Amino acid sequence: METEKVVEASRSWIKKHGHEILAEYRELLNLPNHAADLPNIERNCDFISAMFAKRGFNMQLLRLDGAPPIVYGERLVPGATRTLCIYAHYDGQPVVPENWTHLPFEPTLYDGAMPTGGQPIPFPTSSNEDIDDEWRIYARSASDDKAPIISLAAALDGLEAAGIGLTSNIKLFFDGEEEIGSPHVDEYLRTYDYLLNDITTWLLVDGAVYPTGDPSFKFGSRGRTALQLTAYGPARPLHSGHYGNWAPVPGQMLARLLASMKDDDGQVLIDGFYDSVIPMTPFERSQAEQAPNIDEQLKDELALHSTEGGGESLNLRIQLPSLTLRGISSGSVGEKARNVIPTTAVAELEMRLVNGNDPDEMCDLVEAHIRKEGWHIVTEEPTHEIRRSHKKVMKVVRDPESFTASKVEMDRPEIQEIINGLKAFTKDRGVFLPATGASNRIYGLIFNDIGKPGICINTVNRDNNQHGADENVRVGNLWYGADILSVCLTLP
Amino acid sequence: METEKVVEASRSWIKKHGHEILAEYRELLNLPNHAADLPNIERNCDFISAMFAKRGFNMQLLRLDGAPPIVYGERLVPGATRTLCIYAHYDGQPVVPENWTHLPFEPTLYDGAMPTGGQPIPFPTSSNEDIDDEWRIYARSASDDKAPIISLAAALDGLEAAGIGLTSNIKLFFDGEEEIGSPHVDEYLRTYDYLLNDITTWLLVDGAVYPTGDPSFKFGSRGRTALQLTAYGPARPLHSGHYGNWAPVPGQMLARLLASMKDDDGQVLIDGFYDSVIPMTPFERSQAEQAPNIDEQLKDELALHSTEGGGESLNLRIQLPSLTLRGISSGSVGEKARNVIPTTAVAELEMRLVNGNDPDEMCDLVEAHIRKEGWHIVTEEPTHEIRRSHKKVMKVVRDPESFTASKVEMDRPEIQEIINGLKAFTKDRGVFLPATGASNRIYGLIFNDIGKPGICINTVNRDNNQHGADENVRVGNLWYGADILSVCLTLP
Numbered sequence: 001m002e003t004e005k006v007v008e009a010s011r012s013w014i015k016k017h018g019h020e021i022l023a024e025y026r027e028l029l030n031l032p033n034h035a036a037d038l039p040n041i042e043r044n045c046d047f048i049s050a051m052f053a054k055r056g057f058n059m060q061l062l063r064l065d066g067a068p069p070i071v072y073g074e075r076l077v078p079g080a081t082r083t084l085c086i087y088a089h090y091d092g093q094p095v096v097p098e099n100w101t102h103l104p105f106e107p108t109l110y111d112g113a114m115p116t117g118g119q120p121i122p123f124p125t126s127s128n129e130d131i132d133d134e135w136r137i138y139a140r141s142a143s144d145d146k147a148p149i150i151s152l153a154a155a156l157d158g159l160e161a162a163g164i165g166l167t168s169n170i171k172l173f174f175d176g177e178e179e180i181g182s183p184h185v186d187e188y189l190r191t192y193d194y195l196l197n198d199i200t201t202w203l204l205v206d207g208a209v210y211p212t213g214d215p216s217f218k219f220g221s222r223g224r225t226a227l228q229l230t231a232y233g234p235a236r237p238l239h240s241g242h243y244g245n246w247a248p249v250p251g252q253m254l255a256r257l258l259a260s261m262k263d264d265d266g267q268v269l270i271d272g273f274y275d276s277v278i279p280m281t282p283f284e285r286s287q288a289e290q291a292p293n294i295d296e297q298l299k300d301e302l303a304l305h306s307t308e309g310g311g312e313s314l315n316l317r318i319q320l321p322s323l324t325l326r327g328i329s330s331g332s333v334g335e336k337a338r339n340v341i342p343t344t345a346v347a348e349l350e351m352r353l354v355n356g357n358d359p360d361e362m363c364d365l366v367e368a369h370i371r372k373e374g375w376h377i378v379t380e381e382p383t384h385e386i387r388r389s390h391k392k393v394m395k396v397v398r399d400p401e402s403f404t405a406s407k408v409e410m411d412r413p414e415i416q417e418i419i420n421g422l423k424a425f426t427k428d429r430g431v432f433l434p435a436t437g438a439s440n441r442i443y444g445l446i447f448n449d450i451g452k453p454g455i456c457i458n459t460v461n462r463d464n465n466q467h468g469a470d471e472n473v474r475v476g477n478l479w480y481g482a483d484i485l486s487v488c489l490t491l492p
Numbered sequence: 493m494e495t496e497k498v499v500e501a502s503r504s505w506i507k508k509h510g511h512e513i514l515a516e517y518r519e520l521l522n523l524p525n526h527a528a529d530l531p532n533i534e535r536n537c538d539f540i541s542a543m544f545a546k547r548g549f550n551m552q553l554l555r556l557d558g559a560p561p562i563v564y565g566e567r568l569v570p571g572a573t574r575t576l577c578i579y580a581h582y583d584g585q586p587v588v589p590e591n592w593t594h595l596p597f598e599p600t601l602y603d604g605a606m607p608t609g610g611q612p613i614p615f616p617t618s619s620n621e622d623i624d625d626e627w628r629i630y631a632r633s634a635s636d637d638k639a640p641i642i643s644l645a646a647a648l649d650g651l652e653a654a655g656i657g658l659t660s661n662i663k664l665f666f667d668g669e670e671e672i673g674s675p676h677v678d679e680y681l682r683t684y685d686y687l688l689n690d691i692t693t694w695l696l697v698d699g700a701v702y703p704t705g706d707p708s709f710k711f712g713s714r715g716r717t718a719l720q721l722t723a724y725g726p727a728r729p730l731h732s733g734h735y736g737n738w739a740p741v742p743g744q745m746l747a748r749l750l751a752s753m754k755d756d757d758g759q760v761l762i763d764g765f766y767d768s769v770i771p772m773t774p775f776e777r778s779q780a781e782q783a784p785n786i787d788e789q790l791k792d793e794l795a796l797h798s799t800e801g802g803g804e805s806l807n808l809r810i811q812l813p814s815l816t817l818r819g820i821s822s823g824s825v826g827e828k829a830r831n832v833i834p835t836t837a838v839a840e841l842e843m844r845l846v847n848g849n850d851p852d853e854m855c856d857l858v859e860a861h862i863r864k865e866g867w868h869i870v871t872e873e874p875t876h877e878i879r880r881s882h883k884k885v886m887k888v889v890r891d892p893e894s895f896t897a898s899k900v901e902m903d904r905p906e907i908q909e910i911i912n913g914l915k916a917f918t919k920d921r922g923v924f925l926p927a928t929g930a931s932n933r934i935y936g937l938i939f940n941d942i943g944k945p946g947i948c949i950n951t952v953n954r955d956n957n958q959h960g961a962d963e964n965v966r967v968g969n970l971w972y973g974a975d976i977l978s979v980c981l982t983l984p
Contacts, residue, residue, distance in 0.1 A: 222733060228825070235795040241714060241930030244814030244844045245758065246799050246806045251817040251839075252754055259751035262744055264866075266737065303727040303879035307738050314738045322736030325743040327829045331819035333720070333838040340818060346825040347743075352736045374756075387795035438733030 003424040003487060006164060010486040013158030014479050018131040019124040021478070022109070024051070025150040026123060029107040029139040033146075035091040035177040041068045044090050048149060048174060049073070055156045057172065062192050067184040068176025072195065076169045082414070083169040084488060085199040087442065087454075088148040088206060089178035092141035092471075099469035100138075107139035113463060114138075114470060133476025142473040143464035148205035149174065151459060151481025159486055166489050171199060175442070178206075179467075182441055189450050201414050202446050202454030203488055208462040209477070210431040212292045215484065217422060218456040219284075219415065220407030220435035221443045222318065223353035225363055226326075226399035229254065229370070230346050232387055237340040250345035251330035253392060257373055258325060258347060261366075266308020268323045270369040278356035280319055284410045284434040291315045291431045318437030321362065322352040350399075352437060359402035370394055406443035407435055408453045415453055421491040425484065457484060495916040495979060498656060502978040505650030506971050510623040511616040513970070514601070516543070517642040518615060521599040521631035525638075527583040527669040533560045536582050540641060540666060541565070547648045549664065554684050559676040560668025564687065568661045574906070576980060577663040577691040579934065579946075580640040580698060581670035584633035584963075591961035592630075599631035605955060606630075606962060625968025634965040635956035640697035641666065643951060643973025651978055658981050663691060667934070670698075671959075674933055681942050693906050694938050694946035695980055700954040701969070702923040704784045707976065709914060710948040711776075711907065712899030712927035713935045714810065715845035717855055718818075718891035721746065721862070722838050724879055729832040742837035743822035745884060749865055750817060750839060753858075758800020760815045762861040770848035772811055772926055776902045779924040783807045810929030813854065814844040842891075844929060851894035862886055898935035899927055900945045907945055913983040917976065949976060 014021065028047055032040040048071045049059040057073035068091060095104040102108040102120075112118030112134050124131055152172075159166070173196070175182055189196065210216040233250035234243070262268050280288065293313050299305070309317050330345030332338060351362055367377055376390035379397065387393050408415060410432070423430055436456075446452050459481035461474040506513065520539055524532040540563045541551040549565035560583060587596040594600040594612075604610030604626050616623060644664075651658070665688070667674055681688065702708040725742035726735070754760050772780065785805050791797070801809050822837030824830060843854055859869055868882035871889065879885055900907060902924070915922055928948075938944050951973035953966040 224733070224831075226829075228829075232795075235793070238794070239930060240814070240816045240818055240842055241716070241844055242810070242928070243806070244810075244816045244842070244929060245812055246801065246809040246929075247794070248758070248796065248798070248800060249817050251820045252750060253756075255747040255750035255817070255820070256754075256756060258744060258747035262748075264745075264748060266740070300880065301727070302730070302739065303724075303876045304740065305880055305883045305885075306740070308740060309738065314735070317738040318734070318736075320737055322732070324732045324736045324833060325741050325747070325822070326732055326832055326834070327823035327825040328743045328747070328837070329821050329825045330817070331840065333819040333821045333840050337718075337720075337819045337840040339716075339842060341816060342818070345820070348823065348825050348829040350732055350736070350831060352733050384795045388792065388797055391797045393797075436734070437736060437738075438731060 003421070006159070006486045006490050007425060007483050009162030009164055010155055010158040010483045011479070013161050014154060014482060016127050017157065019126060019129065021150060021154045022123055022137070024153065025137065026107045028146055028150065029137070029142055030105055032105050033090060033092045033141055034094050035068050035180045038068065041091065041176055045069050045071050045176070048090060051153055052172060055153060062188055064184050064187055064191065070176065070188050071172065071174035072192070073172035074169065075166065077166045080167065080169045082200045083171060083198050085171040085173050085196065085202045086148070086152060087173050087175065087202055087204045089145045089175035090149065091176045091179050092144065093179050093467045095140050096469065101470055102138055104140040107137050107142065110136045110138060112136065113472070131475060133474065133479065135475040136472040137475065138470055138472045140471055142471055143460040144466045144471065145178065145206045147460050147473050147478055148481055151478050152485050154478070154482040155485040155489060158482065159489060164490060167491055168489070170489065178442070185442065186445050186449060189445060199452055201418060202452055204442060204454055204456045205459060205481070207456065207458040208460050208464060208466070209458050210292065211294045211297065211462060214292060214429045214431050215426050215480070216431040216433065216458045218433045218436050219410050220355070220405060220447065221440040222435060222437055223357060223359060223403050223405040224350065224439045225353065225359035225402035226348065226350040227363055227366055228346065228348055228397040228399070230344050230395040231257070232382060232393045233341060233343055235343060235387070237343055240339040240341050243341055247341050249341050251342060254328070254330065254345040254347055257370065257375065260373055261369060262323060265310050270365050272365050273321065273323070276356045276358065276361065277320060277354055280434055281409065281411050287410065287432040288315045288319060288434055291433055315433060319354060319434055321354055321357050324350045326350045352439070354405050354435070355407045357405065359404060363398050367396055370396065403439070403444055404448065405435065406440060406447040408447050410434060412453055415455065418455055418488070418491060421487055422484070425487045459484060495913070498651070498978045498982050499917065499975050501654035501656055502647055502650040502975045503971070505653050506646060506974060508619050509649065511618060511621065513642060513646050514615055514629070516645065517629065518599045520638055520642065521629070521634055522597055524597050525582060525584045525633055526586050527560050527672045530560065533583065533668055537561050537563050537668070540582060543645055544664060547645060554680055556676050556679055556683065562668065562680050563664065563666035564684070565664035566661065567658065569658045572659060572661045574692045575661040575663060575690050577665050577688065577694045578640070578644060579665050579667065579694055579696045581637045581667035582641065583668045583671050584636065585671045585959045587632050588961065593962055594630055596632040599629050599634065602628045602630060604628065605964070623967060625966070625971065627967040628964040629967065630962055630964045632963055634963055635952040636958045636963065637670065637698045639952050639965050639970060640973055643970050644977050646970070646974040647977040647981060650974065651981060656982060659983055660981070662981065663688070670934070674937070677934065678937050678941060681937060691944055693910060694944055696934060696946050696948045697951060697973070699948065699950040700952050700956060700958070701950050702784065703786045703789065703954060706784065706921045706923050707918050707972070708923040708925065708950045710925045710928050711902050712847070712897060712939065713932040714927060714929055715849060715851060715895050715897040716842065716931045717845065717851035717894035718840065718842040719855055719858055720838065720840055720889040720891070722836050722887040723749070724874060724885045725833060725835055727835060727879070729835055732831040732833050735833055739833050741833050743834060746820070746822070746837040746839055749862065749867065752865055753861060754815060757802050762815070762857050764857050765813065765815070768848045768850065768853065769812060769846055773901065773903050776926040779902065780807045780811060780926055783923045783925055807925055811846060811926055813846055813849050816842045818842045844931070846897050846927070847899045849897065851896060855890050859888055862888065895931070895936055896940065897927070898932060898939040900939050902926060904945055907947065910947055910980070910983060913979055914976070917979045951976060
């Protein structure tokens with residue numbers, strides 16, 4: 001099926017039935033959905049199950065004791081050789097109603113974004129009322145992450161109305177605890193493996209489009225590990241007059257170590273730091289390079305003159321491991337500053353990891369560097385004897401919250417065929433990023449733990465106040481979600 | 493007069509009249525003496541005035557509105573060409589009585605220090621009772637700084653009884669607000685200049701003997717200045733995943749700057765940092781070198797393997813300016829550590845200064861170094877435009893609490909004659925240090941502001957709990973104070 005016809009089907013359905021889509025979405029957003037509020041979680045499950053049951057899906061609620069159910073569904077297509085699974089989450093962040101302009105579970109339509117002067121308007125009731133793309137619906141989860149659910153419903157209806165058949169088996173996997181860290185999803189994946197192991201590719205629909213407003217797609221996220229470093233000076237705080245220029249100053253010693261780890265341009269100087277990186281494929285690099293460069297806009301927003309990496313773009317820089325001094329402390333600053341030589345200095349170093357980096361091996365490299373700089377490393381508070389025996393003693397504590405990157409190679413055939421389908425729709429506007437710089441638990445569970453490929457699809461507006469008060473979705477982004485899911489449902 | 497005879501006079505008086513000295517001291521220590529408690533301050537003044545009036549001094553209370561009086565006295569010696577002024581302070585630190593074993597103004601005699609098992613004993617009432625040097629008197633200001641007052645009284649009595657005359661005019665200047673920073677002493681010195689301008693040399697009697705227990709004398713203290721440095725990163729905290737390896741990290745940038753200021757051995761690398769130092773005279777250096785080396789003992793106490801300056805002794809190191817990172821902070825450490833790139837990093841740099849160092853010029857050198865390292869310096873929060881225009885922007889704020897060193901050259905003839913007299917008493921045990929590493933307001937007022945030479949004489953035991961609960965003085969140190977003041981009163 002040609003992409004144009006598919007999108008036309010989506011758009012013509014929306015044009016005629018937009019008011020009905022918004023009415024159905026209003027009902028869905030009317031249901032409180034914090035993961036801990038299990039009675040309301042069940043109401044969400046029932047509503048969503050009914051939505052897709054009437055659209056030809058066999059629905060069931062996957063259950064584990066005490067956990068929000070997974071809303072699971074499947075619609076099998078005779079002769080299909082590909083099975084796509086659409087992931088979204090129906091739970092939302094907790095709300096503080098007094099911070100909201102309207103109650104968070106009383107969806108309110110606006111004729112534009114509040115900060116730009118948008119005003120409340122009634123929901124439309126017939127197809128005679130034109131619906132503007134700039135309208136906003138204000139409600140908890142309007143963007144994050146019920147939007148893909150209503151977009152999918154609209155896409156299915158549009159294709160049905162146009163008589164366009166699905167080309168893949170479609171499964172639904174709607175998570176009910178993403179905002180509390182999806183603590184049961186790994187167990188769900190293992191327990192219900194028999195329902196999921198035939199999935200070819202996951203479509204993870206969550207998050208906002210690229211800063212330019214262009215559609216964006218991602219194929220992985222960075223891993224993470226961290227180290228806490230403690231440098232030791234005198235055993236008790238010393239008067240900086242009586243002992244200054246004689247007693248070693250732990251903050252100064254730590255600063256020297258940190259300076260040795262990274263040059264003025266942000267290049268990490270630790271031996272082997274970049275050696276285990278599995279480089280991007282030529283295709284991946286070309287995609288990262290083609291993404292619109294938002295660096296100048298960001299630098300202005302962040303009041304930055306320049307960035308690490310000598311001007312290499314953010315999109316390329318996040319495809320490499322990072323070493324970030326996220327915290328440092330010794331003595332006191334400001335009004336609490338005292339004339340002392342402090343006893344210790346502490347640094348918190350975080351690393352974001354890419355494909356090929358093992359968290360433990362990366363920590364090993366940092367420790368090897370610390371030793372090379374003449375430090376004696378301990379893992380617990382050093383004894384008097386240890387401090388007396390070594391000029392520079394450092395306690396290194398590794399963060400137990402460490403994990404590898406989650407990355408799907410964009411060159412894989414089952415990914416390529418989806419990318420090709422999507423590109424026919426996005427034309428020259430699509431942003432295909434090999435990986436996001438942040439870390440994502442769901443990617444890890446799917447790409448690493450169960451070893452399935454997937455694509456993260458971002459559909460909602462960036463200014464959606466995700467997680468905060470006055471969360472909202474731009475109506476045009478709901479329609480955009482329907483378009484793109486229509487394309488996915490009808491891939492050649 | 494030969495030193496032996498003078499000390500013999502002191503000791504034989506103490507042997508016969510020790511119980512009377514302690515009785516008089518008990519009365520003095522019975523008087524509460526916080527500088528803000530003006531009624532009790534007056535009682536101290538009256539008591540001390542009476543003490544020295546009966547010992548041949550013309551006494552008067554110098555007064556300024558709202559300030560504790562200076563207890564001033566003079567005893568002129570016909571034909572004397574030298575006028576010595578003895579400084580001590582009769583006020584004490586505030587007390588928290590519930591932390592004390594006995595009430596702070598109910599002096600209690602012990603047969604040894606409490607921590608070594610000393611037990612309370614009655615005050616002696618006759619010369620038949622032997623007084624042990626190890627006895628302690630527990631009371632606020634027993635050491636700091638009423639001890640020199642009672643030692644001086646004993647010294648005067650001993651010389652009188654032995655028929656040994658004073659060889660200098662003696663003036664007394666007893667401060668009543670030292671523990672709150674002597675805020676009126678500069679005004680006292682100016683207002684009563686007509687009483688003080690004929691003083692040849694001040695004897696500042698305060699503080700504890702050398703760590704080895706040896707008598708110690710000092711001729712100055714270091715100055716001080718400080719800078720607060722703030723390095724700027726992104727205008728808002730950034731997610732370390734989304735932006736790590738692209739956004740500049742202010743703590744890392746600051747660490748590189750700090751590392752460039754000082755080498756691994758503690759040598760300051762700032763151009764010109766040591767250039768303005770007026771070196772010690774050969775005599776001063778020889779005295780600093782002869783002081784017993786306490787470094788190994790200190791290093792063990794402080795759990796240090798080594799010190800700045802490649803093993804040069806503490807006594808020599810404090811004769812040079814210091815550059816101490818007394819505080820650094822960026823982001824958070826420990827349980828509060830978050831995955832962010834912080835917006836700023838702050839360092840507190842303190843310098844202790846020696847003779848020749850001007851605080852402003854030293855700050856200029858630090859700023860020149862910062863510029864040399866490529867930073868743009870501002871003195872107020874930088875604007876968006878400034879941050880956009882410079883790769884590295886640093887706010888530098890100078891500490892208004894800055895002052896030069898206060899130092900008397902030990903080679904001065906009026907100082908040399910006192911040193912010679914003291915050395916005849918201390919033999920090879922005296923510790924004559926060119927300067928202490930800390931800063932001292934009184935030294936500054938006398939050595940710098942009114943330009944008079946002086947010597948700081950330390951007489952009390954180190955374990956005196958100065959400023960804390962259970963302050964005490966070792967009785968042997970009161971006798972030692974009497975000996976040394978006897979020597980000073982009878983210098984050739």
